[in-house]
Amino acid sequence: MLNYYQKLKVSTPKAFTVCDVTEDVGLLVRESGVLEGMITITSFHTTCALSVNENEERLFDDIRNFFLMRINGTRHHYFMWSAHHSSISK
Numbered sequence: 001m002l003n004y005y006q007k008l009k010v011s012t013p014k015a016f017t018v019c020d021v022t023e024d025v026g027l028l029v030r031e032s033g034v035l036e037g038m039i040t041i042t043s044f045h046t047t048c049a050l051s052v053n054e055n056e057e058r059l060f061d062d063i064r065n066f067f068l069m070r071i072n073g074t075r076h077h078y079f080m081w082s083a084h085h086s087s088i089s090k
Contacts, residue, residue: 004032016067018060 006028010019021041029039043050053059
């Protein structure tokens with residue numbers, strides 16, 4: 001069994017950021033030489049969360065707003081609103 005370990009450092013411009021690391025992880029997988037198997041991604045930082053979602057900017061906005069709403073009480077749902085209205089107009 002082949003094992004490969006690599007660290008990926010992600011620097012963010014703000015205290016709260018939603019990042020897509022798909023390309024970075026894909027590059028690490030290609031560099032590993034592993035052709036099939038599983039990948040495990042973990043965060044060693046207590047204030048970082050990992051989630052698998054679509055790469056959709058409005059969804060990223062909703063994720064940001066969900067957490068920011070917990071701080072200041074405002075609410076906007078761009079992805080759900082847009083998906084709902086586009087399905088109605090079809």
